[in-house]
Amino acid sequence: MPDVRNCRRCGKIFNYIGGNPICPSCRELNEQTFKKVKEYLYNNPGATLSEVSTVLEVSVEKIKGYLKEGRLEIIGSDSNLVLECESCGKAIRTGRFCDDCSRDLTRDLKSTASEISETLSKKDSAKSQFGMRYLNKDILK
Numbered sequence: 001m002p003d004v005r006n007c008r009r010c011g012k013i014f015n016y017i018g019g020n021p022i023c024p025s026c027r028e029l030n031e032q033t034f035k036k037v038k039e040y041l042y043n044n045p046g047a048t049l050s051e052v053s054t055v056l057e058v059s060v061e062k063i064k065g066y067l068k069e070g071r072l073e074i075i076g077s078d079s080n081l082v083l084e085c086e087s088c089g090k091a092i093r094t095g096r097f098c099d100d101c102s103r104d105l106t107r108d109l110k111s112t113a114s115e116i117s118e119t120l121s122k123k124d125s126a127k128s129q130f131g132m133r134y135l136n137k138d139i140l141k
């Protein structure tokens with residue numbers, strides 16, 4: 001039995017082969033749109049997002065989607081920086097994170113564990129210091 005699904009875009013039934021639940025014709029359309037955007041940016045380096053959207057009649061969201069997928073990269077002046085790093089909010093040209101954050105991401109995962117144990121041991125030592133003082137007072141009484 002083939003995996004038959006409804007296309008998420010046009011609702012047409014198609015044989016699902018994996019990935020986005022989009023039928024072959026919509027997929028093709030999507031590729032064509034992407035190529036159009038890519039070509040336009042190739043011929044008009046530094047074009048703004050709204051310019052591409054208006055000229056090609058492609059929604060801004062769609063273009064942003066391509067950028068987030070890392071299929072498009074913004075080149076040119078700072079005014080074209082339309083994406084924000086999901087971690088620090090810095091303007092980025094492609095992908096989801098800025099260079100610094102994507103580099104830090106793996107490091108952060110590792111250091112968080114050591115930070116937690118560090119905090120815990122600090123708490124422990126604070127407690128034991130208090131305990132010592134209390135004990136000393138007791139002795140002085």
Ligand SMILES: [Zn+2]
Nearest residue numbers: 007010023026
């Ligand atoms: Zn479709």
Ligand SMILES: [Zn+2]
Nearest residue numbers: 085088098101
């Ligand atoms: Zn960042």
